[in-house]
Amino acid sequence: MKNIASRLALAVTLATTLLSAPVMAQELNGTLKKIKDTGVIALGHRESSIPFSYYDDKQQVIGYSHELMLKVVDAVKADLKLAKLDIKLMPVTSSNRITLVQNGSVDLECGSTTNNTERQKQVSFSNSIFVIGTRLMTKKDSGINDFPDLAGKNVVTTAGTTSERLLRKMNEDKQMKMNIISAKDHGEAFLTLETGRAVAFMMDDALLYGEMAKAKRASDWVVVGTPQSYEAYGCMLRKDDPAFKKAVDGALAKVMTSGEAEKIYAKWFLQPIPPKGLNLNFPLSEPVKKLYKAPNDKAFE
Amino acid sequence: MAYNWNWGVFLQPTATGGDETYLGWMFYGFKMTIALSLSAWLIALAVGAVVGVLRTVPNKWLSGFATAYVEVFRNIPLLVQLFLWYFVIPELLPEKVGNAFKQTNPILQQFLASMVCLALFTSARVAEQVRSGINSLPPGQKNAGLAMGFTLPQTYRYVMLPMAVRLIVPPLTSEFLNIFKNSAVCSTIGLLELAAQGRQLVDYTAQPYESFIAVTIAYLLINVVVMFGMRWVEGHVRVPGYIGGK
Numbered sequence: 001m002k003n004i005a006s007r008l009a010l011a012v013t014l015a016t017t018l019l020s021a022p023v024m025a026q027e028l029n030g031t032l033k034k035i036k037d038t039g040v041i042a043l044g045h046r047e048s049s050i051p052f053s054y055y056d057d058k059q060q061v062i063g064y065s066h067e068l069m070l071k072v073v074d075a076v077k078a079d080l081k082l083a084k085l086d087i088k089l090m091p092v093t094s095s096n097r098i099t100l101v102q103n104g105s106v107d108l109e110c111g112s113t114t115n116n117t118e119r120q121k122q123v124s125f126s127n128s129i130f131v132i133g134t135r136l137m138t139k140k141d142s143g144i145n146d147f148p149d150l151a152g153k154n155v156v157t158t159a160g161t162t163s164e165r166l167l168r169k170m171n172e173d174k175q176m177k178m179n180i181i182s183a184k185d186h187g188e189a190f191l192t193l194e195t196g197r198a199v200a201f202m203m204d205d206a207l208l209y210g211e212m213a214k215a216k217r218a219s220d221w222v223v224v225g226t227p228q229s230y231e232a233y234g235c236m237l238r239k240d241d242p243a244f245k246k247a248v249d250g251a252l253a254k255v256m257t258s259g260e261a262e263k264i265y266a267k268w269f270l271q272p273i274p275p276k277g278l279n280l281n282f283p284l285s286e287p288v289k290k291l292y293k294a295p296n297d298k299a300f301e
Numbered sequence: 302m303a304y305n306w307n308w309g310v311f312l313q314p315t316a317t318g319g320d321e322t323y324l325g326w327m328f329y330g331f332k333m334t335i336a337l338s339l340s341a342w343l344i345a346l347a348v349g350a351v352v353g354v355l356r357t358v359p360n361k362w363l364s365g366f367a368t369a370y371v372e373v374f375r376n377i378p379l380l381v382q383l384f385l386w387y388f389v390i391p392e393l394l395p396e397k398v399g400n401a402f403k404q405t406n407p408i409l410q411q412f413l414a415s416m417v418c419l420a421l422f423t424s425a426r427v428a429e430q431v432r433s434g435i436n437s438l439p440p441g442q443k444n445a446g447l448a449m450g451f452t453l454p455q456t457y458r459y460v461m462l463p464m465a466v467r468l469i470v471p472p473l474t475s476e477f478l479n480i481f482k483n484s485a486v487c488s489t490i491g492l493l494e495l496a497a498q499g500r501q502l503v504d505y506t507a508q509p510y511e512s513f514i515a516v517t518i519a520y521l522l523i524n525v526v527v528m529f530g531m532r533w534v535e536g537h538v539r540v541p542g543y544i545g546g547k
Contacts, residue, residue: 095500099509102304118507121305154407159491160504168317181407182491182501191388197403197410 031107031237031244036080043069044092044100044109044236048187050210052130052233053111056274061089064268068129068255069110069235075251094160098122101236108237108248112207114162115234115299124245125234127252127295131287132204133227134163137193137212139220144200146225148176156181156198158189163202166228186211204231206269206282213278230287230300253295261292310508311515323502330498331519337415337494338481344420345427345480350466352424353431354457367428374425379486382422387414387490407491415487423480430472434465467538474531478524495519 028036035041045061046053053063077085090106097113100106101123108126115125138144144153147170157163159182171178181198183189190211193201201208205223212221235252237244255261262284267273269282311324355367374382387410391399402410438461446456488497499516503509 095503095509098503098507118505122507154404159497159501165316165505172318179407181411182493182497184489184491188490195388195392195403196400197407 029243030241032076032080032247034104035076035085035107036082039082039084040086040088041073041076042088042090042105042107043073044090044097044106044111045069046093046111047091048185049112049207050214051268051273051280052206062274064264065110065112065129065233065235067264067268068252068261069108071255071260072108072110072126072235072248072251075254076247079247097236101238104238106236107244108235110235112204112233113236114231115297116162116231117299119236120299122239123236124239124241125236125297125299126245126248127256127297128232128234128291129252130206130233131285131291131300132206132231132233133285133287134166134202134229134231135205135208135223135227136200136202136225137190137208137221137223138200140222142199144224147228150178150200151176152178153200154179154181154198155200155202156183156189156192157202158183158186161203162229162231163204167202170228187214190215202228206280209269209280209282213280214276218278232291232298232300234297249295249297256292256295304510305508306510307508308511310502310506310511313506316505323506326493326498326502327495327515327519330493330495331523333412333493334481334484334495334519335523337412337419337487337492338484341416341419341423341484342477342480344416345423345476348420348424349427350431352428354435354462356428356432357435358453371425371428374421375429379418379422379483380489383415383418383486383490386418387411390414408493411487411490411492414490415484415492419480419483419487422483423476426476426479427473430469430476431465433472434469435461437468438464464540467540468543470531470535470538474528474535477527477531481520481523481527 045066046063048054049063049065051063052065053061056062073085073087090100092100092106092109092111094113097106097109097111098119101109110126110129112130113119113125115128119125136144136147136150144150155167155178157167157180164180164182167178167180170176171180181189181192183192186203186207189201189203192198194215201211203211205227208223212218212223215221235248237248255264265284265288269280269284272279311327312322315321315323315326352367352370355363356371358364377385391402393399394402442460442464443456446460447453451459484494485496487494488500491497493501495516499512502512502515506512
């Protein structure tokens, strides 16, 4: 009896292997294998990158990037034919996000992470999900219209951002004698601007609109200046994992070319959003339109 | 784990132009940490000594004031105190003074706020050490001083403090070490000290391990020097016949 049972088991195993082999053309490895084996995907998100990835008033993670990330998760789940895929959410900051992706705590991070060449040495980036320009926010009556007006003034930016780098470089190259304040996060940078410590706040335009919408009197503020750079936001994943990257890229491309992305854009940038029901009124820019038409993972630098 | 080590990153020119290297940034932060911590420590010692003495005097108003001072500065988290000094106090000043302060060089503003914050926070802790030093003396010493015809201030000056200060050198060493470590909190208001430069290096080069290892070594270096310095002081001032004395 026992013999028959074990033979039967062997036969079943063989049959399933043979049957499933054509479906999974290649053997799974890397992140996809980990996800399939554990039934869990670890997602990294931001806590206050409005409207990309942040907490609403019920401490749920929401946002434009987060919604796209969930689309990717759905696609991965379908690809792997999993009946159930648990999502583990892990908040990340601009300082620890790269490390957490590298050491395996986070499988995929979609927030407001710029795809650049230095970072590409450590992690891999998916198809871009957004394109921003770096500009200035200032008081309407400050007399600041563009970057040259900042000479000799106090200017604030957020530590660890491309804006900080560009601003310091501009100061050095053009001898502008600006005093540059690097605040810990966007909220603190805006506070520095609001309390009059700085005349202008340089940051990604989308985030500036986000801060403006949070201000006590949004009508006092205006976003000005020629964009000093364009940057592509991408989702981060581990380096040298082509199978997972292909799955993520494919899912994002599908969302973008199908027109779904435009709807998601409208939801987060052109309509009132939680927690306060603010409307960012940030129209779809040309670079983003182009991206939706032809998804790619190129860095702008 | 796939990590791309690159120790040469410290010698690369910075991404902001100019002829500085990332090592130069680290050194700037190192100097800032030392300048900030030492200046705050000197203030903390002076204020802490006065408040500590006041806690032990018989006058109820004076000792009550000193107790309130210690409890306020010891029980509010350091980070909150820093935000109060940097963000809230300038708003509470008369508008003209506040605005004048806010228009000055931001590094100066950050340094002053950080120094005052660290100094007062640490002074409350120093005050407690001074008080415990004074209270650890046998009551006979104070009584003997007064019986000799010294006034109370003279008894403190010539009898109790010379003993108490020497007894509290070992616990003061810990506070001295702490002030260097606590100074890292000041990176949150944008002061570019050692920890902030370490974080900045990560942002600019995406080499977190090299940066944080370098920062760790720098802090260790500072604290080893402080420890040996304080041990030397301790050896020179220890009271014969007491614990640790010869």
